[in-house]
Amino acid sequence: MENILQNGPLVTAVMSWFLAQLIKVVIVLFKTRELDVAKFFASGGMPSSHSSTVTALATAVGFEEGVTSTLFAISAIFAVIVMYDASGVRLAVSKQAKILNDFFHGRTKDYKLLNELVGHTPYQVIVGAILGIAVAAWYY
Numbered sequence: 001m002e003n004i005l006q007n008g009p010l011v012t013a014v015m016s017w018f019l020a021q022l023i024k025v026v027i028v029l030f031k032t033r034e035l036d037v038a039k040f041f042a043s044g045g046m047p048s049s050h051s052s053t054v055t056a057l058a059t060a061v062g063f064e065e066g067v068t069s070t071l072f073a074i075s076a077i078f079a080v081i082v083m084y085d086a087s088g089v090r091l092a093v094s095k096q097a098k099i100l101n102d103f104f105h106g107r108t109k110d111y112k113l114l115n116e117l118v119g120h121t122p123y124q125v126i127v128g129a130i131l132g133i134a135v136a137a138w139y140y
Contacts, residue, residue: 051128091119
């Protein structure tokens, strides 16, 4: 177990995910004055933990292997794809879910049948990416 904890890219990615999820809980706490621990396990919201995790991973690989390495190239492209998906495809699904939920609102009292928060705005993705880079830079 102690060997896996010496894997800097893995540790920074997990730390960055954890911090992003914790920040979501804190933001909701400040907005609503209620502690909603379920937000820690939810996808979507500010900041993007997807972006935070993959950018921490890519940044840490860059620090360890160098930005000219093949491993850095793989992790950077992986990060771009994940962030594109978070801000594009998953955000579109969120909008469609909201439309469907609004449509069914008149037919049932329990109209929140679909999860409306599955994607991120570009701003949320950027903030998550900055968090990931900052965590990896702090670690190294």
